[in-house]
Amino acid sequence: MKRRQLLLAGGAGALGGLLAACGGGEPADVQTLADGREGALAVGAASAARVVIVGGGMAGGTLAKYLRLWSNGTIDVTLVERDARYTSCILSSLVLTGQRTLGSLRFTYDALRTKYGVKVVTGEVVEVDAAAARVRLADGTSLQGDRLVLATGIDFDPVPGLSNPNRMPHAWKAGAQTTLLASQLAAMPSGGTVVMTIPKVPYRCPPGPYERACLLADWLKARKPGSKLLVLDANPDFVTEKDNFSRAFFDLHGGVIEYRTNAEVLSADAASMTVTTSQGKVHGDVINLIPRQRAPAIIAGAGLANATEGRFAAVDVLSYASTAAPLVHVIGDSSATLQPKAGHIANQEAKVCADALLRIFAGEDPDPAPVTNSACFSTITMTKASWLEAVFQYDPAARTMVAVPAASGASDGWNGDYFEDMGKWFRALMADSLG
Numbered sequence: 001m002k003r004r005q006l007l008l009a010g011g012a013g014a015l016g017g018l019l020a021a022c023g024g025g026e027p028a029d030v031q032t033l034a035d036g037r038e039g040a041l042a043v044g045a046a047s048a049a050r051v052v053i054v055g056g057g058m059a060g061g062t063l064a065k066y067l068r069l070w071s072n073g074t075i076d077v078t079l080v081e082r083d084a085r086y087t088s089c090i091l092s093s094l095v096l097t098g099q100r101t102l103g104s105l106r107f108t109y110d111a112l113r114t115k116y117g118v119k120v121v122t123g124e125v126v127e128v129d130a131a132a133a134r135v136r137l138a139d140g141t142s143l144q145g146d147r148l149v150l151a152t153g154i155d156f157d158p159v160p161g162l163s164n165p166n167r168m169p170h171a172w173k174a175g176a177q178t179t180l181l182a183s184q185l186a187a188m189p190s191g192g193t194v195v196m197t198i199p200k201v202p203y204r205c206p207p208g209p210y211e212r213a214c215l216l217a218d219w220l221k222a223r224k225p226g227s228k229l230l231v232l233d234a235n236p237d238f239v240t241e242k243d244n245f246s247r248a249f250f251d252l253h254g255g256v257i258e259y260r261t262n263a264e265v266l267s268a269d270a271a272s273m274t275v276t277t278s279q280g281k282v283h284g285d286v287i288n289l290i291p292r293q294r295a296p297a298i299i300a301g302a303g304l305a306n307a308t309e310g311r312f313a314a315v316d317v318l319s320y321a322s323t324a325a326p327l328v329h330v331i332g333d334s335s336a337t338l339q340p341k342a343g344h345i346a347n348q349e350a351k352v353c354a355d356a357l358l359r360i361f362a363g364e365d366p367d368p369a370p371v372t373n374s375a376c377f378s379t380i381t382m383t384k385a386s387w388l389e390a391v392f393q394y395d396p397a398a399r400t401m402v403a404v405p406a407a408s409g410a411s412d413g414w415n416g417d418y419f420e421d422m423g424k425w426f427r428a429l430m431a432d433s434l435g
């Protein structure tokens, strides 16, 4: 199969033909696109090229695999990841309701190493030299690429007053905080109040907080009768999939969920278990505080956080090259594009980037008309899901990826079949990214 066919097959074919989307990318004014096209690297043959990737998540793992696959193993790919295994955020809210274990969301890097010949280094990158395409690890090692790709995901703004974030876990990076929040919820007496906060856009997985709220509301009804879920949204309205989420919030779960908009978190106090917002102070027995998000500090430290008020990296979406450093590419949640910050999109961006790098190493320009797609299933109850789909294509006038309305849409409601499809979609996406 040719590269271009595979780019599309990664969504529509391999993922079972069901394209669904996380809506809501960056605001339209955050794009600062490169002035010019990048030139060919000074490496003559593809066999000479070395790519260093930081971050072995949905974006970095997919990139490492497809660079090796599409180059027939001629590109030298080193993947640096701080954790020995990847833990998927996708489906991690089901850990809160006891429907999945964190172990079922863990994936090794064995296939990248053994099937594709990726050099996987377990380590923490502490410094990026963007001009030189070089990184330094915590153990002092330096890694030099002809191109450097940063696929580092997100980090969180500190919350004023909250010295111990574990008292109000975000559980927005799957891991220890996910099991911590699950145990806090399990220990809460019936009739208690759970508070969940939703940060201002752009944040990781636009439908994610709303689907978590629906799932928790359903769980509270069954396991903690008489409890309430107070959802404090910093945004003026549902960020995405409004039809399904508003029906779920106000009708299906109306007796449990109270939804307040324009409620931005200003500070938190763990001793009194209160959160102060722009709409007043609230108390919760359990507080799931999801802070505002940004690319990790190494991106800002390298001078690459030049979009979204200095939060994320502006890129040329034909190759995902940083607009600030032409030898560095930024993919996945760390980059600023009009596509949502989502695992499915991270996988797609990685394939566009892999294709572009191969062309660049061969002395060609990147594909001038990339297409990506995005999928999100949302748990509306513990057994039923909805879905949202979108396809994005390059707009040469705006030099950005824009949603194609005719190829985008959402399910009309939710059912058990979509819940089952969610599991199939997840297995296919993970196999495509890290398998």
Ligand SMILES: Cc1cc2nc3c(=O)[nH]c(=O)nc-3n(C[C@H](O)[C@H](O)[C@H](O)COP(=O)(O)OP(=O)(O)OC[C@H]3O[C@@H](n4cnc5c(N)ncnc54)[C@H](O)[C@@H]3O)c2cc1C
Binding pocket: 022, 054, 055, 056, 057, 058, 059, 060, 080, 081, 082, 083, 086, 088, 089, 090, 091, 092, 093, 123, 124, 125, 126, 151, 152, 153, 154, 171, 172, 173, 174, 204, 205, 208, 296, 298, 331, 332, 333, 334, 341, 342, 343, 344, 345, 346, 375, 376, 377
């Ligand atoms: C509850 C929840 C539900 C979600 N549901 C969906 C869904 O249904 N569909 C969907 O498409 N998306 C979903 N998402 C979003 C999805 O998980 C993210 O968008 C996706 O993981 C982004 O991929 P990434 O590669 O950019 O970041 P990540 O997958 O987070 O990978 C980044 C990697 O970089 C590593 N790293 C970072 N800094 C360094 C460093 N300095 N040195 C070494 N390693 C480093 C990290 O350890 C991590 O492994 C969900 C997210 C959440 C929180």
